[in-house]
Amino acid sequence: MDPVTNTIIRDGKQSVINPYDRFALELALQIKERLGGSVVVVSMGIPATARILKEALSCGADEAVLLSDRAFAGADTLATSYTLQLGIRKMEQRLGKFDLVLCGRMAIDGDTAQIGPELAEQLGIPHITDVEELLEVSQERLVCCRLADGERQKVSAPFPVLLTVNKDINQPRLPNIKGVLWAETAPLHLWNAAEVGADLKRCGLTGSPTQVVRTHVPLREQECKVLQGSVVEQLKVLQRLLKGED
Amino acid sequence: MVNEFIKLEGTSLESLIRTMDDSLAEVLRDESRNSGRAESVSFPKNEEEVLAVLAFCRSQGISITVQGARTGLAAAAVPYGGHVLNCSKMNQVMGCRQDEQGRFILTCQPGVILSEFKKAIDQKNFRTTHWSEASQGSFEKFRKAERQFFPPDPTEASATIGGMAACNASGARTFAYQSMRAHVDRVRMVLTTGKIVDVRRGQAKANGRSLELSLLPEGRLMLDLPTYQMPKTKNAAGYYVEDDMDAVDLLVGSDGTLGVMTEIDCILIPHPAFIWGVSCFFPGEQEAVDFVIAARRQVAGLVALESFDGNALQLLREQRLRSSAFSRLPHVPEDYGYCIYAELHGSEEGRMLEALKRLGELAEGAGGNPESTWVARNEADLALLQFFRHAVPESTNLLIDRRKQVCPVITKLSTDMSVPDDKLRDVIALYRRGLAEVGLESAAWGHIGNNHIHVNLLPRDEDEFGRGKALYQRWAEAVVAMGGAVAAEHGIGKTKVAMLRSMYGEKHIQEMRAVKKAFDPLQLLGQGNLFPVEGGAQQ
Numbered sequence: 001m002d003p004v005t006n007t008i009i010r011d012g013k014q015s016v017i018n019p020y021d022r023f024a025l026e027l028a029l030q031i032k033e034r035l036g037g038s039v040v041v042v043s044m045g046i047p048a049t050a051r052i053l054k055e056a057l058s059c060g061a062d063e064a065v066l067l068s069d070r071a072f073a074g075a076d077t078l079a080t081s082y083t084l085q086l087g088i089r090k091m092e093q094r095l096g097k098f099d100l101v102l103c104g105r106m107a108i109d110g111d112t113a114q115i116g117p118e119l120a121e122q123l124g125i126p127h128i129t130d131v132e133e134l135l136e137v138s139q140e141r142l143v144c145c146r147l148a149d150g151e152r153q154k155v156s157a158p159f160p161v162l163l164t165v166n167k168d169i170n171q172p173r174l175p176n177i178k179g180v181l182w183a184e185t186a187p188l189h190l191w192n193a194a195e196v197g198a199d200l201k202r203c204g205l206t207g208s209p210t211q212v213v214r215t216h217v218p219l220r221e222q223e224c225k226v227l228q229g230s231v232v233e234q235l236k237v238l239q240r241l242l243k244g245e246d
Numbered sequence: 247m248v249n250e251f252i253k254l255e256g257t258s259l260e261s262l263i264r265t266m267d268d269s270l271a272e273v274l275r276d277e278s279r280n281s282g283r284a285e286s287v288s289f290p291k292n293e294e295e296v297l298a299v300l301a302f303c304r305s306q307g308i309s310i311t312v313q314g315a316r317t318g319l320a321a322a323a324v325p326y327g328g329h330v331l332n333c334s335k336m337n338q339v340m341g342c343r344q345d346e347q348g349r350f351i352l353t354c355q356p357g358v359i360l361s362e363f364k365k366a367i368d369q370k371n372f373r374t375t376h377w378s379e380a381s382q383g384s385f386e387k388f389r390k391a392e393r394q395f396f397p398p399d400p401t402e403a404s405a406t407i408g409g410m411a412a413c414n415a416s417g418a419r420t421f422a423y424q425s426m427r428a429h430v431d432r433v434r435m436v437l438t439t440g441k442i443v444d445v446r447r448g449q450a451k452a453n454g455r456s457l458e459l460s461l462l463p464e465g466r467l468m469l470d471l472p473t474y475q476m477p478k479t480k481n482a483a484g485y486y487v488e489d490d491m492d493a494v495d496l497l498v499g500s501d502g503t504l505g506v507m508t509e510i511d512c513i514l515i516p517h518p519a520f521i522w523g524v525s526c527f528f529p530g531e532q533e534a535v536d537f538v539i540a541a542r543r544q545v546a547g548l549v550a551l552e553s554f555d556g557n558a559l560q561l562l563r564e565q566r567l568r569s570s571a572f573s574r575l576p577h578v579p580e581d582y583g584y585c586i587y588a589e590l591h592g593s594e595e596g597r598m599l600e601a602l603k604r605l606g607e608l609a610e611g612a613g614g615n616p617e618s619t620w621v622a623r624n625e626a627d628l629a630l631l632q633f634f635r636h637a638v639p640e641s642t643n644l645l646i647d648r649r650k651q652v653c654p655v656i657t658k659l660s661t662d663m664s665v666p667d668d669k670l671r672d673v674i675a676l677y678r679r680g681l682a683e684v685g686l687e688s689a690a691w692g693h694i695g696n697n698h699i700h701v702n703l704l705p706r707d708e709d710e711f712g713r714g715k716a717l718y719q720r721w722a723e724a725v726v727a728m729g730g731a732v733a734a735e736h737g738i739g740k741t742k743v744a745m746l747r748s749m750y751g752e753k754h755i756q757e758m759r760a761v762k763k764a765f766d767p768l769q770l771l772g773q774g775n776l777f778p779v780e781g782g783a784q785q
């Protein structure tokens with residue numbers, strides 16, 4: 001974390017697909033393989049995010065949408081979900097209404113898990129969080145199992161619906177050579193704020209009610225001590241430590 | 247002998263040299279699954295303590311076996327009695343410098359663990375408090391420089407730098423980057439005589455086959471190097487010798503027989519901007535070998551070509567279902583009969599994509615399918631493919647451990663032989679013929695790009711174990727006749743002493759022994775490594 005700006009330092013780090021999103025992508029690809037249809041991946045980010053979307057395309061997604069504009073910078077989860085919703089709606093104008101929107105349970109960089117539910121609200125569709133198993137799926141509806149406070153809850157929902165998925169719901173595939181090469185020329189739509197008709201007051205930092213006041217790195221207060229010597233010597237030291245004498 | 251140690255009361259040696267007891271039993275074994283015996287153990291932290299241990303052993307005529315992390319597969323670290331000098335506590339990176347070519351060079355104690363070393367390089371994070379001013383200055387430049395890379399990559403990343411230097415370890419990337427030897431710039435080695443050899447690459451070169459080495463604090467060592475010609479293949483069998491050779495090359499790969507390395511200077515290179523791993527699956531071995539032969543000639547940026555035969559893939563399928571620790575292994579479809587892992591390194595994404603495309607074309611041309619491939623282009627996916635690679639030997643070890651419970655005498659019999667490029671098909675045919683004749687279960691994997699496949703014989707009982715050993719020895723003789731090496735990366739250690747003799751013959755073995763005697767006149771070090779124990783039966 002940058003202690004001055006309270007933002008995540010991403011310089012020099014290789015960006016990858018959020019691991020939870022890989023489970024969501026894999027689930028989408030498996031449903032497509034069973035029932036047909038198409039998979040579109042949507043993200044908001046800097047232009048370099050296109051590389052991550054190409055990774056999703058190489059795994060089997062059909063099209064990708066990258067929402068990128070300076071006006072989107074500094075967005076919290078509310079502004080991000082607003083922007084993503086605009087991208088989805090614009091894509092729907094061409095492809096028709098989506099049946100299913102899949103999100104990873106949470107982001108592992110900022111540890112936020114609000115995007116999925118907020119996006120569902122923005123789209124005006126129901127959502128099911130923390131899905132850990134898809135039990136049934138047809139052209140009209142799905143039945144899944146979600147984890148709720150340590151309990152497994154079976155939920156059925158008609159389409160359209162949004163799910164956020166837990167890790168280990170499946171084993172995400174690796175792309176193959178054909179997929180990687182195809183992804184280089186696959187449809188990747190790069191849209192800015194004007195192209196999706198964004199209300200700038202609801203985008204980026206301006207549209208973000210969340211303010212990070214302060215960040216700090218937790219101090220490591222545990223200390224590891226390796227005891228040496230014979231077993232008897234080690235036991236003596238351990239005894240002293242447990243008594244608080246050392 | 248134990249009593250001799252007890253007499254040391256009141257000296258610093260008393261705490262340094264410990265009498266062997268059950269709590270120390272792990273030092274009697276290594277990853278080869280062999281075990282030995284010892285009377286005492288030490289864990290020195292610095293060169294001074296190594297000198298003290300060696301002086302004591304010399305004074306008492308006690309043999310010494312040097313150990314790192316005991317991950318070796320040829321039993322070089324397994325003691326045949328005497329003292330075990332374990333280097334695991336000499337685990338500090340001691341300094342940094344830049345050479346004339348601008349390369350960064352890090353000085354390691356022998357017990358530095360490879361995975362930790364690589365992590366520290368990547369994070370540019372070393373404990374520099376005790377480094378010299380010059381080292382700290384070089385480290386500042388290192389911190390500001392582009393990301394750095396240490397290429398040697400034996401499958402076992404918990405190996406130590408000292409162990410890797412002792413057996414001239416290599417790994418998948420040796421295909422492009424060569425073995426450990428090429429990445430060592432300097433070795434400092436303490437001899438059993440109490441003298442020290444400290445040589446930097448380029449400073450001490452042989453004249454033909456005569457080599458003169460300066461000793462510290464004073465003295466010289468005059469060596470007549472062995473006269474054999476080494477095979478033109480990947481090779482870790484016996485001492486490295488060639489005309490006008492560099493002294494560093496003799497010390498690296500000496501299998502713990504010449505001295506105790508106390509400092510090893512490791513050469514770094516700039517980290518490749520792109521590292522991609524590609525697992526290509528084929529219906530069978532023939533198609534996979536055709537692919538390998540074509541790919542190693544035609545694909546730019548290729549740094550590794552690794553193979554997994556059908557039996558190895560089947561072991562993985564079973565292990566994945568058997569153990570939760572292996573459940574994250576990718577599923578290998580039943581119709582995937584053979585796997586070749588190719589790794590590409592490069593600086594431009596466009597060229598990487600061209601190389602990937604070429605790999606796909608060659609796979610298809612050889613009877614594979616570009617869709618029957620796994621491509622890893624980020625660290626997490628690469629780690630998954632490395633886990634896949636590592637899981638194969640782990641699975642065979644677990645299988646043998648289960649069988650050992652029924653028949654304790656058996657061990658895994660893993661070959662480590664290489665042949666020249668034009669003999670790849672011949673050596674594979676040799677292995678398949680032998681396996682069919684003897685009817686042994688096996689799994690084969692390894693560094694097919696270097697014509698270096700580890701055929702693992704998996705005996706079920708003592709009879710199969712005996713037949714496996716005989717088969718291995720026959721293969722070794724055939725490999726030597728092909729111009730190959732009987733040990734390509736694990737070293738000779740104790741398990742392949744007879745094969746070294748098959749490879750070089752008695753005259754050259756005696757020439758090697760003469761070199762050892764010059765370094766270690768009492769022949770205390772590494773008893774049983776490279777040479778049979780004189781006047782005693784091997785264990």
